[in-house]
Amino acid sequence: MKKLNSILGLVVALVLMNPNVFAQEKNAPTYKLITNVNVWDGTSDKLVKADVLIENNLIKEVKNGITAPKGATVIDGKGGTVMPGLIEGHGHLYLNGLTLADIENNKGYDELAIRAAVKAEAHLMSGFTTWRDAGGMGTGLKKSIDAGIVNGPRIYPSGALIGPSGSHADFRNYTTPNETMFGAHTSAARNAMSFTADSPEAIKTAARQNYMQGATQIKIMSSGGIASQFDPWQLNAFSAEDIKAVVEVADAYGSYVMSHAYSKTAIMRCLDNGVKTIEHCLMFDEDVAKKLVEKGAYMTTNVTSFSPLIDQLDYIRTSPMSKKKYESAKIATKDFVANVKKYQPKMGFNCDAIGDLQNGITQADYSIYLSGELFGNLFTLKSLTSVNGEIVKLVGDVLDPYFEGDLGVVKPGAYADLLIVAGNPLEDLTLIGANEKWFDASGRAGDDIPGMKLVMKDGKVYKNTL
Numbered sequence: 001m002k003k004l005n006s007i008l009g010l011v012v013a014l015v016l017m018n019p020n021v022f023a024q025e026k027n028a029p030t031y032k033l034i035t036n037v038n039v040w041d042g043t044s045d046k047l048v049k050a051d052v053l054i055e056n057n058l059i060k061e062v063k064n065g066i067t068a069p070k071g072a073t074v075i076d077g078k079g080g081t082v083m084p085g086l087i088e089g090h091g092h093l094y095l096n097g098l099t100l101a102d103i104e105n106n107k108g109y110d111e112l113a114i115r116a117a118v119k120a121e122a123h124l125m126s127g128f129t130t131w132r133d134a135g136g137m138g139t140g141l142k143k144s145i146d147a148g149i150v151n152g153p154r155i156y157p158s159g160a161l162i163g164p165s166g167s168h169a170d171f172r173n174y175t176t177p178n179e180t181m182f183g184a185h186t187s188a189a190r191n192a193m194s195f196t197a198d199s200p201e202a203i204k205t206a207a208r209q210n211y212m213q214g215a216t217q218i219k220i221m222s223s224g225g226i227a228s229q230f231d232p233w234q235l236n237a238f239s240a241e242d243i244k245a246v247v248e249v250a251d252a253y254g255s256y257v258m259s260h261a262y263s264k265t266a267i268m269r270c271l272d273n274g275v276k277t278i279e280h281c282l283m284f285d286e287d288v289a290k291k292l293v294e295k296g297a298y299m300t301t302n303v304t305s306f307s308p309l310i311d312q313l314d315y316i317r318t319s320p321m322s323k324k325k326y327e328s329a330k331i332a333t334k335d336f337v338a339n340v341k342k343y344q345p346k347m348g349f350n351c352d353a354i355g356d357l358q359n360g361i362t363q364a365d366y367s368i369y370l371s372g373e374l375f376g377n378l379f380t381l382k383s384l385t386s387v388n389g390e391i392v393k394l395v396g397d398v399l400d401p402y403f404e405g406d407l408g409v410v411k412p413g414a415y416a417d418l419l420i421v422a423g424n425p426l427e428d429l430t431l432i433g434a435n436e437k438w439f440d441a442s443g444r445a446g447d448d449i450p451g452m453k454l455v456m457k458d459g460k461v462y463k464n465t466l
């Protein structure tokens with residue numbers, strides 16, 4: 001016992017002499033080495049044979065014959081393909097009621113939040129490691145995911161769908177209501193899901209409020225839509241002055257504006273006034289293609305707009321007005337697919353599912369299938385990875401919550417957000433969930449994509465059936 005005491009005393013003395021002993025233990029890098037795989041890097045039209053070394057949460061090396069560092073966890077990929085985790089370019093985790101009216105009238109924020117958390121985990125388990133939310137959510141779920149309290153993708157939130165609120169002069173605490181906005185008579189406004197702002201000044205206030213509460217980019221509705229009750233899709237809702245105002249605020253934060261825009265007038269007005277991503281962009285044509293290139297801008301399109309099954313969507317099925325709107329949009333956008341094939345724009349994957357968990361899963365699976373059918377597997381895979389990886393990084397360094405590395409690519413320095421699939425995704429999109437059935441799909445659990453063997457986010461393995 002005496003001998004033991006003296007040994008313990010010696011250890012304690014050594015530790016006290018060198019306080020870095022524990023710190024060094026804690027900071028020692030951890031390694032994972034993925035072997036026996038091909039790699040699809042997010043951009044190329046072919047696979048390459050390589051190992052992938054991960055140091056902590058980042059990719060360290062991608063090449064053939066890497067020697068495992070001491071203590072590395074070796075993952076045998078069993079001849080599968082390593083590819084980037086998928087990125088949703090335009091989702092709505094919190095718009096999870098049956099219709100927009102159902103969300104406004106029947107769902108409290110706590111219910112929406114719980115449903116959103118369940119959806120977030122299911123989408124992560126389906127391979128979506130990053131999610132750009134196109135409006136309707138705050139940052140509570142994102143922060144909880146980042147803190148490891150619940151599982152889900154990295155989230156780039158837009159805050160409320162849309163002054164100087166949130167400035168150096170703003171002494172409110174985080175949850176103090178903003179009187180100009182929270183006097184609004186909608187649940188969506190009270191819960192910072194959707195703000196009504198009718199002047200450049202009001203728009204600026206709303207944008208600043210979103211940034212104050214952690215939005216990474218601002219989402220505006222510069223044309224009408226089909227799911228909503230009162231607006232024709234042809235409506236050009238925001239003037240050039242309105243758009244300039246919100247872009248000015250986004251620029252001040254080093255960030256950018258994404259805009260819902262169907263009509264060509266709305267699309268061109270947005271691009272001419274500094275909007276960086278056009279959402280839906282349904283009247284895409286040669287002029288828009290040239291303008292996107294000139295402005296270094298992107299589009300994201302929900303390809304289900306071009307599905308023969310779309311009139312089975314709840315909001316179209318249950319609303320004669322939405323059905324009428326859809327019929328006229330179908331005629332106006334008949335050249336979209338041919339134009340995308342011809343001009344090959346930088347187009348991000350956009351699922352845009354509203355509704356419950358099963359809606360989210362079946363619409364994502366069907367969107368991947370339909371995109372493959374319309375534009376080919378490589379175009380679809382790039383839209384799901386490297387193109388959306390560029391889009392989320394439009395946020396700029398200052399506000400980017402995930403500033404350590406690139407997203408949507410497999411290369412040294414990028415985040416270790418990776419999938420291993422049992423085959424070649426360039427030839428088979430069912431490996432990432434593609435399903436030709438939509439409303440009559442049998443439904444599945446979040447992690448039930450048989451060909452997707454491993455899901456890793458930030459270097460951590462969430463699914464492994466290898």
Ligand SMILES: [Zn+2]
Nearest residue numbers: 090092134352
């Ligand atoms: Zn949307």
